[in-house]
Amino acid sequence: MGENLLTTGDGKPIGTGDAYNSDTDVIGLKLDILGKELNFCFDVGQGQAKLADIVPLARTICTKITKVVVESIRSEGGRIPCCKGCASCCGPYLVPLSIPEALWLREEISAAPSDRRESIFKACLLASRRILSQKPPESFIDKTTKASHADPVDFNLVSDWYSSFKLPCPFLYKSECAIYEQRPLACREHFVNGSSEVCRSRQGIAEVVKMPLQLPNALAQLASELEGTAPEAVIFPLALLWCQENPQRAERTWPKAMMVKRFVEIVETMASKNSTAAVA
Ligand code: SF4
């Protein structure tokens, strides 16, 4: 598995503590999430990193942001029923994966015990066959297993197309997420405010929580800038197949510090744009 770029500094302000040494760059990130300031401090070692290596850092940021959002809704009397083991939403909805996430997922699954790895590959293969047996909307994908443009209009088209398969997520096992700790950012950012009955039986009231920042979009932008491609997303069950078809994209490297600095800038810009839009 690739090296984790994030080594220390979880939540500390920039430049404090004793984590700094001359072999690392200390890169800070300050976010205002619903009026609460979040500080991150990443120690980034020397050398090169692959696209996949940025994912643990994105997950760290995602965890803190979602915690603030959930606490804020609960403090205002809202009810967030989402938790580990609750999986009625893991049905036929499209989960888009950014390229770094697809590559990181492949590494995580390759490192899993062989019986687990085989069952995951089998489930993905079955789902892939089903998906690839149908032609996708042409405006979205020119070749099904190739990554796709993440234009919002096209996303709705492909989302409807994908839902028509009524495929449960291939990672759903005995009604639970079998990769909960490794689940995609899109799953980590999905919460509802209200009753979980809406997800189970369409009874009751609940609304999907809008996150102030979508980390998959930030990863997609980073990958697009580094690789010189359009922003892309891979349909989740096709991710392992896509990785097999694009082995060269798992191997390219960039300077670690440059990669983290640019990712932090992208996240800061997206967060500030969204907070400005919320105020306007
Ligand atoms: S969205 Fe619905 S089904 Fe999914 S975790 Fe939340 S309450 Fe459970």
Ligand code: SF4
């Ligand atoms: S990866 Fe896990 S959380 Fe995400 S849709 Fe699949 S089963 Fe649900």
